[in-house]
Amino acid sequence: MTRIAIIYHSGYGHTAVLAQAVAEGVGKAGAIADLVKLESAEQDFSGALAAVAKADGVIFGAPTYMGDISVPLRAFFVATSKAWMAGEWKDKLAAGFTNGLTFGGNKDHSLNSMIVLAMQHGMIWVGPAQPLGNMNGNSTAAPEAVNRIGSALGVTAQSDNAGADVTPPAGDRESARQLGERVARLAAKFTA
Ligand SMILES: Cc1cc2nc3c(=O)[nH]c(=O)nc-3n(C[C@H](O)[C@H](O)[C@H](O)COP(=O)(O)O)c2cc1C
Structure with missing residues (x-):
């Protein structure tokens, strides 16, 4: 059965809501979601690393703090260097989500941090493939x-x-749900 690891941090609970929505989407696609919440930069990451080792795809999540991913996810990334040396994550699918207070908030920079990590590992990055929210020409999206x-x-x-x-x-939660579903469906096709 397809397995998707969701490795995320959330300082105050908002990004955790998105992680739950991602997991729902993974479940909707008939795959298993391993939801792993990171607590601190100093923690033991062996559980999170084991979840990724078993997974066909990984979805990273973190709030944007000061224009980049929060420190626990960054510390986890550094802790993946052994897996990188051994090429263990090569060809796994990867995707990401982030969250911030402001509309821009330099959130794409957080996603770029995730993409660089995924590309260093030789993973295959999956975007959300969602139309842009205000493409109808409204200056704000509902x-x-x-x-x-x-x-x-x-x-x-x-x-x-x-x-x-x-x-x-609701729109952000639905976006996250759809990302989980998309990654799980693609992972199932990719590993078939
Ligand atoms: C130290 C700190 C730095 C922050 N920097 C940003 C930022 O650069 N961009 C942004 O949009 N929001 C920023 N925020 C707001 C958080 O991203 C926002 O409150 C988010 O919902 C927190 O998610 P969490 O509840 O999962 O921790 C910052 C918050 C904190 C505490």
Whole structure:
């Protein structure tokens, strides 16, 4: 059965909501989602590394803090160097999601950090393939719109300064769900 590892960090719970949505999408595609939450840069990453080792595809997630992925995901990336030396992640699918307070917020930079890591490993990066949220010409995309921020690199969500029960909004959650489903479907085809 296809397995997708979702390796993510969330300081205040908003990115965790997206991770759950990604896992839902993976499940909808009939695949197994291994959801692994990173807690700190100093933790033991062996569980997360084991989840990736078993997976056909990996979806990385982190909030954008100061224009880049949060430190626990960065530390995890550094901890993948042994797997890199051995070429263990080569040809696995990879994708990513991030989240920030502002609409731009330099969130594509966070996705680029994930893409560079994936490319160093020889992974195959999967974008969301979602139309841009305001392509209808409106200056703002509705909270229900899929890909309302408009990134082709991964899912970029926006959360207000409020509880994770109300933000990020429905469109961002749906974008994340669709990303999980897409990666799981492609991984199943790719490994067939
Ligand atoms: C230290 C710090 C730096 C931040 N930097 C950015 C940023 O560069 N861009 C942005 O859009 N949001 C930024 N934010 C806002 C967070 O990304 C936002 O609150 C997000 O919802 C947090 O996700 P989490 O609840 O999963 O931790 C920053 C927040 C903190 C605490």
